[in-house]
Amino acid sequence: MTYPRNFSHIGLSVPNLEQAISFYSEVMGWYIIMEPSDVVEDDSPIGVMCTDVFGAGWGKFRIAHMATGDRVGIELFEFPNNEQPENNFEFWKTGIFHYAIQDPDIEGMVEKIVAHGGKQRMPIREYYPGEKPYRMVYCEDPFGNLVELYSHSYELTYSEGAY
Secondary structure (H helix, E strand, O other): OOOOOOOOEEEEEOOOHHHHHHHHHHHHOOEEEEEEEEEEOOOOHHHHHHHHHHOOOOOEEEEEEEEOOOOOEEEEEEOOOOOOOOOOOOOOOOOOOOEEEEOOOHHHHHHHHHHOOOEEOOOOEEOOOOOOOOEEEEEEOOOOOEEEEEOOOHHHHHOOOOO
């Protein structure tokens, strides 16, 4: 039977685990559910799983797990040879190019993101000017990951007859 599955978690690669934990907890309000730890390429269950995913020769990395207010997991990875891409917004390429959060105080959230080293990529825009009060904006966290902010839920923003 097909039914809507819940979103479990997203994995983000960051250059510094401690800085990422600080940013996401202070700005987004996310909380630690598993403290930072080292994962090494070996015969342990996690080592074998990671070799299945990354292939042989990945060596080691650091990881921490956080959760959002609606219990979605945020898996943070710090790889030793982390590289910041020259262009972090290659939207034309297949794959994930942003994540989104909801906050009715978009202006306040943008200010917090910028004050903590992130960027605002565009002005705050209304989806349905004069019809519905739904607003959005794209920002960037200090690590180059794009984050979209919504004033209302995704479902409410796109459903018919909400207003």
